[in-house]
Amino acid sequence: MDITYPAKGKCCFCDGEYINGGHSPVPIVHECATSLRCCDKCYLENVVPTILYRNTDEYAAEVHKREQKIRRKLATQGLRLKKSRTKNHTADDYGGYQIIEIYSNRIEAGEKFDLSLEDVEDYANEE
Ligand SMILES: [Zn+2]
Structure with missing residues (x-):
C-alpha cells in the first residue's frame, strides 16, 4: 500500500x-x-x-514475560493468545496478536492479527 x-x-x-x-x-x-x-x-x-x-534481546525478553502474563490471565477466561508467525516486517499482520476462544476455537478479537501487545494486555485486564 x-x-x-x-x-x-x-x-x-x-x-x-x-x-x-x-x-x-x-x-x-x-x-x-x-x-x-x-x-x-x-x-x-x-x-x-x-x-x-x-531489536534488542532485552526487549524480546520483556515481550515474552508480558505474553506469559497475558496467556495466564486469558486462560482463566477460556481464551488463548495466538501470535502472528509472519517474519516479514512489512506484512500487515507482522508481530500482531489474535485472541481465540479455547472451546469453540472462535476468533474472539484480532481477526487479522491486528492487536498489539498493549491491546491484548488491555483485553486481558478488562474482563
Ligand atoms: Zn514533533
Whole structure:
C-alpha cells in the first residue's frame, strides 16, 4: 500500500510542523494509524530509540514475560493468545496478536492479527 503524504503537516507528537513528508511514527503509534507523521526531532528522539530498543534481546525478553502474563490471565477466561508467525516486517499482520476462544476455537478479537501487545494486555485486564 503506497500512500503519499503531504510535504508539510502537523507532527503527531509535538504538534510542531513536519516538512519534506515527515517520518513514520511506527512503532510508537500503531501501524493502523498510517495517516500520522512526525517531525525530524521527534523521529530522532523518540521513534529511532524505540526501533533500536525493539531489536534488542532485552526487549524480546520483556515481550515474552508480558505474553506469559497475558496467556495466564486469558486462560482463566477460556481464551488463548495466538501470535502472528509472519517474519516479514512489512506484512500487515507482522508481530500482531489474535485472541481465540479455547472451546469453540472462535476468533474472539484480532481477526487479522491486528492487536498489539498493549491491546491484548488491555483485553486481558478488562474482563
Ligand atoms: Zn514533533
